[in-house]
Amino acid sequence: xxxxxxxxxxxxxxxxxxxxxxxxxxxxxxxxxxxxxxxxxxxxxxxxxxxxxxxxxxxxxxxxxxxxxxxxxxxxxxxxxxxxxxxxxxxxxxxxxxxxxxxxxxxxxxxxxxxxxxxxxxxxxxxxxxxxxxxxxxxxxxxxxxxxxxxxxxxxxxxxxxxxxxxxxxxxxxxxxxxxxxxxxxxxxxxxxxxxxxxxxxxxxxxxxxxxxxxxxxxxxxxxxxxxxxxxxxxxxxxxxxxxxxxxxxxxxxxxxxxxxxxxxxxxxxxxxxxxxxxxxxxxxxxxxxxxxxxxxxxxxxxxxxxxxxxxxxxxxxxxxxxxxxxxxxxxxxxxxxxxxxxxxxxxxxxxxxxxxxxxxxxxxxxxxxxxxxxxxxxxxxxxxxxxxxxxxxxxxxxxxxxxxxxxxxxxxxxxxxxxxxxxxxxxx
Amino acid sequence: xxxxxxxxxxxxxxxxxxxxxxxxxxxxxxxxxxxxxxxxxxxxxxxxxxxxxxxxxxxxxxxxxxxxxxxxxxxxxxxxxxxxxxxxxxxxxxxxxxxxxxxxxxxxxxxxxxxxxxxxxxxxxxxxxxxxxxxxxxxxxxxxxxxxxxxxxxxx
Numbered sequence: 125x126x127x128x129x130x131x132x133x134x135x136x137x138x139x140x141x142x143x144x145x146x147x148x149x150x151x152x153x154x155x156x157x158x159x160x161x162x163x164x165x166x167x168x169x170x171x172x173x174x175x176x177x178x179x180x181x182x183x184x185x186x187x188x189x190x191x192x193x194x195x196x197x198x199x200x201x202x203x204x205x206x207x208x209x210x211x212x213x214x215x216x217x218x219x220x221x222x223x224x225x226x227x228x229x230x231x232x233x234x235x236x237x238x239x240x241x242x243x244x245x246x247x248x249x250x251x252x253x254x255x256x257x258x259x260x261x262x263x264x265x266x267x268x269x270x271x272x273x274x275x276x277x278x279x280x281x282x283x284x285x286x287x288x289x290x291x292x293x294x295x296x297x298x299x300x301x302x303x304x305x306x307x308x309x310x311x312x313x314x315x316x317x318x319x320x321x322x323x324x325x326x327x328x329x330x331x332x333x334x335x336x337x338x339x340x341x342x343x344x345x346x347x348x349x350x351x352x353x354x355x356x357x358x359x360x361x362x363x364x365x366x367x368x369x370x371x372x373x374x375x376x377x378x379x380x381x382x383x384x385x386x387x388x389x390x391x392x393x394x395x396x397x398x399x400x401x402x403x404x405x406x407x408x409x410x411x412x413x414x415x416x417x418x419x420x421x422x423x424x425x426x427x428x429x430x431x432x433x434x435x436x437x438x439x440x441x442x443x444x445x446x447x448x449x450x451x452x453x454x455x456x457x458x459x460x461x462x463x464x465x466x467x468x469x470x471x472x473x474x475x476x477x478x479x480x481x482x483x484x485x486x487x488x489x490x491x492x493x494x495x496x497x498x499x500x501x502x503x504x505x506x507x508x509x510x511x512x513x514x515x516x517x518x519x520x521x522x523x524x525x526x527x528x529x530x531x532x533x534x535x536x537x538x539x540x541x542x543x544x545x546x547x548x549x550x551x552x553x
Numbered sequence: 554x555x556x557x558x559x560x561x562x563x564x565x566x567x568x569x570x571x572x573x574x575x576x577x578x579x580x581x582x583x584x585x586x587x588x589x590x591x592x593x594x595x596x597x598x599x600x601x602x603x604x605x606x607x608x609x610x611x612x613x614x615x616x617x618x619x620x621x622x623x624x625x626x627x628x629x630x631x632x633x634x635x636x637x638x639x640x641x642x643x644x645x646x647x648x649x650x651x652x653x654x655x656x657x658x659x660x661x662x663x664x665x666x667x668x669x670x671x672x673x674x675x676x677x678x679x680x681x682x683x684x685x686x687x688x689x690x691x692x693x694x695x696x697x698x699x700x701x702x703x704x705x706x707x708x709x
Contacts, residue, residue, distance in 0.1 A: 149671070156583045156667035156677075178607075178646055198645065198672045273638040290664035293641035295672050310664055350633060350663055379598075379635045379663065499603075524615050525603055 125154050125307075126161045134303055142192075142206055145199035146299035150307065153296055159307035166210045166304060167264050167287075169257050169272040170297025172196055172249060173240035174217040174500075175233040183236070188243040196298025205302075208248040212301040213262055214241075215274045216255040216440070219496045219503070220470075226491065229503045249301075253495040254469035256368065256440045258285065261471075266390055269312055271300035275381070276372035276439045276517065282382040284367050286390040288312045291381050311382055317391065318400035319384050321348040322407035325357030329415045330553070332360025334369055335534045338516040339418045340410060341373030347408045350379040354398040356386060357410070365442050372439050373516035412553070419551045422516055422532040425523040426547065430461075433508040434542040435522070436535060437467035438497055438515035443475050445535070446492065450481035452539040458489035459545030463505040464538075470494040490542065499525050512541045512549070574708040576688060578681040580658075581702065583667055586676035588628060588656030588697045592689050592706075595619050595631040601640030601669065610652030628695045629654040632686050634666035641665060645672035656697040658685045658704060678704055 127135065135147040150162060172192065182191040186202065193199045218237050223229045241251050252260050255274050264270050264287035272278050272289040281287040290310040292300070300306045310316055323344050325331055331340050344353040353374065362370065362385075374380040384391060384398035392398035436449055449466050458464055466485065468476060473494050476482045482492045498504045499521045504511065512531040513519050519532040531541070533549030541547050596618050599605070604614045610625035625647075634640050647653040657670050662679040670677035676699040685704070689695065694707040 152584070152671045153668050156671050157662070157664060158581065176646075178649055194649070195642070195645070198674075275636070275638050278638065291638045292664060293638055293668040293672075295641060295645065296664075296668050350635075350661070376636075379633070379665075521603060 125151060125159060131162060131305065140206060141201055141203040142197065143302050145193065145197045145201050145203070146302040149198050149295055149299040150303065150305055153299075154307035154309070157307050157309040159309040161308050162305040163269045163308035163312055164304055165269045165271050165300060165306050167262065167268060167270040167272075168208070168210060168212040168297050168301045169215050169262065169270070169274065169277060170196070170212065170292070170301060171215050171217060171273060171294055172244050172298070173214050173237050173251070175236045175240070180232075180236055188240065192298065196294055197302075198295040205247060208301045210301065210304040211250070212248065213250040213252045213257050214244065215252070215257065215277065216496055216500055217253055219501050220494065222493055226505070227503050228506050229501055252469065252471070254440045255497075256469060259440065259442060259472065260469045269306070271297050271306040273297050275375035275379070276368070278381050279371035279375045279383070280368060282311055283371060283384065283389050284364070291379070317382060318352065319354035319392070319398040320351035321353045322404045323347060323353050323355050324407040324409055325355065325359045326409065326411035327358035328412050329410060334366055334514065336415070337362055337366035338369040338373045339415060339422070341370035342377045342422065342516045343410055343414055343418050344383065345374035345376060345378030345380050348374070348378050348380050350381070352382045352384065353380060354384045354386065354392070354395060356395055356407070362388065365445055368439050368442075369516065376517045376520045416551060419532070422519045423530070426510070426529050426531040428510050428529060429547040431510050431512045431531065431541040431545060431547050432462055433505050433511040434462065434464040434538045435467070435498055435511055435513045435515070435518055436465070436538060438499070438513065438518040441466055441468045441472070443472050443479070446472070446476040446481045446485070447479070448535055449490070449539060450484040452536055453488040453490060453543075454484055456488055456543050458542050462542050462545045464490035464542040465493050466490065467493055467497050498522055502526065504528065512538045512547055514538050576706040576708070578683055578685065578688070578704045578706070579702060580678035580681040580704055582699045583657075583659065583662055583677035583679050584670045584675060585699050587700060588676040590626065590628045590655040590695065592630050592691060592693045592695045593619070593622065593624050593627040593654075594686055594689050594691045595629070596686060598633045598635035599631050600636035601634065601643035601665070602637035604636060605643055605647070607643055607646035607650050607652060610647055624654045625652045627654050628656045628658060628697060630658040630685050630689050630695075632660045634659075634663055634669060638665060641669035641672050644669040648673050656699075658689070658695070658697065660685055678702065
């Protein structure tokens with residue numbers, strides 16, 4: 125790999141052993157992805173504070189410096205961790221103290237995470253604690269090279285914002301945070317950003333709402349796998365919540381990190397531009413039959429209509445989504461045996477509190493929770509057997525992670541299930 | 554199958570090798586090193602987070618073709634990585650907990666799986682001149698030479 129002088133200095137230890145270890149990882153990783161050089165970045169979204177048994181043992185052995193060296197730099201060295209070289213944020217992690225007493229989540233994990241937040245905060249990590257950093261101030265600019273993790277955030281950054289990041293991991297974001305470098309391969313390069321699969325939306329599918337954008341994303345991910353779907357045809361103009369849902373779903377059913385919607389996402393004004401030339405002769409049709417198939421796939425784990433848990437806010441909800449949930453819950457109360465959680469970034473809960481939405485949800489018996497989600501923390505209210513969600517991603521993952529049944533539907537259907545304790549959702553034409 | 558570029562086996566090994574159906578594939582080096590062992594071939598992509606249990610070295614995704622199978626000490630052959638960006642962290646945890654595979658052969662590498670192989674620290678090849686998930690079967694004996702960039706397969 126071709127290295128600049130400052131990269132060679134970092135590799136050779138001029139900036140200390142931790143930075144040298146970070147460069148070593150980047151060089152090993154750069155070779156693995158076939159990169160010819162590194163690129164400069166000033167925006168890292170990674171994870172350091174999420175509790176795990178391996179991390180707890182490392183902290184016990186050698187403190188947070190050791191845990192960072194082993195997990196975030198893949199190094200066997202013993203050294204102190206310097207401050208982050210470039211702006212770095214913590215993504216979603218485990219539950220915080222607001223989980224105490226309402227779910228079977230270990231107190232030791234909450235304490236370990238609080239300790240981690242203090243350590244990493246001192247080293248310059250912004251504890252955003254959300255899977256949606258772009259909702260709380262980390263909004264990369266068009267064309268900006270970044271090192272981000274979290275598949276739903278990566279696809280949003282690449283596609284909606286036109287920033288450039290691969291789906292990085294814990295060690296590569298750790299190394300990037302101490303160097304401001306990441307291998308210049310994959311999504312960082314122009315030639316790898318064109319569309320590969322044409323998806324044509326039938327006007328009869330009515331893709332103009334949160335539910336349908338999620339289902340279309342799930343379909344597109346199944347078609348494109350790790351490649352780049354291009355969405356054309358007849359649909360309503362999506363808002364940021366719908367694009368957030370679409371991307372999370374496409375990154376779940378496939379491994380999509382980048383898509384284009386000509387005229388809407390910034391890198392492709394036209395379908396030709398999206399493909400960088402010739403548009404494929406054959407597209408994949410998304411019509412009523414395909415829509416129904418996606419709906420049935422997302423609901424195939426649902427059997428019992430007795431819902432004991434409703435989960436909203438995956439990826440973490442926007443203030444507007446909290447407002448919608450509050451509006452649906454206004455003056456109602458949850459069924460005695462049912463819990464409702466809506467996950468938001470902690471910074472946005474402040475706004476939800478201030479706007480009165482949290483009070484409406486809490487009065488009805490629901491909870492506005494932050495930092496994590498049931499899938500990330502592998503937890504739900506004790507005794508949950510059947511859950512309902514408006515998130516295609518959570519409907520996909522949670523049954524496998526917690527061994528529970530899932531219903532997928534609209535936000536309003538989910539709120540109705542929380543109030544009645546019964547699932548009455550159905551696919552409307 | 555391309556064979557001409559592979560170095561000849563040692564004369565002493567010839568009778569043993571001749572008795573087997575040997576294939577040689579060339580590939581690109583992801584992580585250098587040499588690993589020899591039995592192949593475990595996944596017909597479908599593998600998830601890290603939610604897909605494997607690093608404490609046991611097993612595939613835990615319920616609908617996966619290899620559900621319940623253990624890759625510890627095997628050469629893990631698979632088409633690609635899928636799912637969460639926690640992929641590499643989960644495979645790194647297999648190394649830290651002693652349940653890692655011996656080596657990896659990845660048909661199509663991505664940032665996720667490339668980093669995963671790096672932090673698992675096992676010899677790994679990709680971009681082979683034939684589909685490894687089709688030409689290798691579980692139980693075949695495999696030698697990854699990720700110093701020179703070729704893979705020898707001895708059909709079981």
